[in-house]
Amino acid sequence: MPSLPRHLRRIGHVFVDESMIDAPMTHRVRERLAEGGRADIPWTVVPPDQDRVEFDRGETQALYLKEYKGKFLRFCPGTRAYHCCGYRIIHIGENCPMACSYCILQAYFQDRVLKIWANQDALFRELADGFGADRNTRYRVGTGEFTDSLALEHLTGYSRNLVEFLEDYDNVVLELKSKVVDLSWMEGATRTDRVLPAWSLNAPFINEHEEFDVSTLTERLEAARTCAEAGFRVCLHFDPIIRFDGWREGYAEIIDRIFDFVRPDQIAYMSLGSFRCMPQLNPIIEDRFPETNYIYNEFVPGLDGKVRLLRPLRVEQFKFMVDRLRKHGMEEQLYFCMESTGVWNEVFGYAPPDFGGLGKRLMARAFGE
Template sequence: MTKRLPRHLRKIGHVFVDETMQDSPMANRVREKLSGTTQADIPWTVVPSEQDRVEFDEGDTQALYLKEYKGKFLRFCPGTRAYHCCGYRIIHIGENCPMACSYCILQAYFQDRVLKIWANQNDLFTELGNSFGADRKTRYRVGTGEFTDSLALEHLTGYSHNLIEFLEQYDNVVLELKSKVVDLTWMDATSRTDRILPAWSLNAPFINEHEEFDVSSLKERLEAARTCAEAGFKVCLHFDPVIHYPGWKEGYGAIIDMIFDYVKPENIAYMSIGSFRCMPQLNPIIADNFPDTTYIYNEFVPGLDGKARLLRPLRVEQFTFMVDRLRKHGMDKQLYFCMESTEVWNEVFGYAPMDFGGLGKRLMAQAFGE
């Protein structure tokens, strides 16, 4: 019987592959995964090695591009000194996302329908080995969910599975897998439940229903978090972006209460909260791609990083409501703000990162279970 790919991958209608990568393990794996599915016969196009990008515009269809990447795989988070950054490091495995969330900043970076995956994994592992192995006393908290979703293409690529197998030899590295879909096949690759942090983004049910498309439901994400917790993993949860809309208190209150029907506070390594913010060029893109979206017309001001932010009193009101609700469930030190000022930290939490030695230091300790 012909299989169907997961819902969020069914728009893939073309595969491009660098000529240097057409016989790579990654390309062979994708071919194998597509065979026997309703998308088994989609065209493959070999791209000359000197060509840097592909042009693709076939309506609502997406393309997968298995590319030889020649840049740096290990990067610093692109934060700003104007606000407190969590300080994690990015393992760059690809670009763009098959899902469609109205608020996604990737729309401003990648204005095409090409899902890029770096197929030269041996180069990735060489670079990571040189970095992580140079000094085993230096600890790293890393993640792959910055320029793409960590698990969205896992069904086809097995990228996280391979990466986890590679990282088994490095006690000084904790890997966070941040996603809006459920794919737990990576669990077979590790014996170290203390070095992998499965993570899911959450939002209010209204936002999940009206602003997130082709994603797993909130219930499915929390069920996956429970499965991981029961297997011995600490999980991470992220409320980013928190959106101001009519009925937000009821919505965010409901999802916060729902979390603890599935996991306990001690199962959670940390949880971020961040208000919707965007570069000036993102708003017209959102308006064009999602004409029914209205939250972009809220009261925003330019932030110190050049991004538009919800007025501080409105942000603080939302943050205070959510933090108070989470504290009633037993959460406290696991909570942090993504890219907020010292003043907002003090106003909501009653302390700021410098009071406990810095946000990066705290999260590193929590990631390593200290």
């Protein structure tokens, strides 16, 4: 009997809203857990007026199949103080089964409950109303903001459902951003021009010491190559870039490895972002990852309320990586996630206002223009 992927093996309980007991998503999760040898996992029905569940059983995690009553389509929670990419979020759930020391979700969701919005009918109605209202309005959307796009795909099939639904909307491009490899969504895709498979990358040292229950860098790059060979353009993200002893050698190694798997013209865009976090994340990292030491670098408060690496140190890393990427033929694919005009000018020699805005450029690249 096939087992669950490594990153899903700590799931030990399932909660389900009473209103979602007969939802297709609920049946699918139950069937796939059983297929993975976990039919014995206890299920608890949650009353309709209960907003959250309490779960604290050591290292075990829980799934919560919830009827979500908020807005599914959202704007990225950026700030005007820095250049935002204009990404729109399709909100499919919250929290992540993997364990990356730097993950900001630890501060957002301080529990071990993986929430899945099981009322997909409501999600698709909202998206149809939004995307279908004006087919001339274009959208660059993704699901990897409050969760990993593919982490629960083995159980939920959510990304495949979205890919199939959005095939009817020429004005929408969907990015699937992940640290694991699950390409089952490709079975539902008949168009390669409306899906952007995306993976986060980091230096090998960070992957080995700060990212747990994730796919290896080689597995992610092999998946990117598989998608590129199938005709999809891929996205890659270096966020967060972390300062550690040997960072130059580490980031040089992974940058060079990228181009053993994909060509620059097969990359729609690539983001670069320095480690930044809300102040309350640091004590969480200290507690959960006591061997982590990058949080003791020189940080200053940013204009968005998050602490970030001192600007000269950020710029030093950015320049190193941009110079290396340029040698491989990368330029318009590159952008900073949440950086100032000054940093853009210092590193690139230009800033988003010079080319009409970051959102405009990335929208054009997403649509292959």
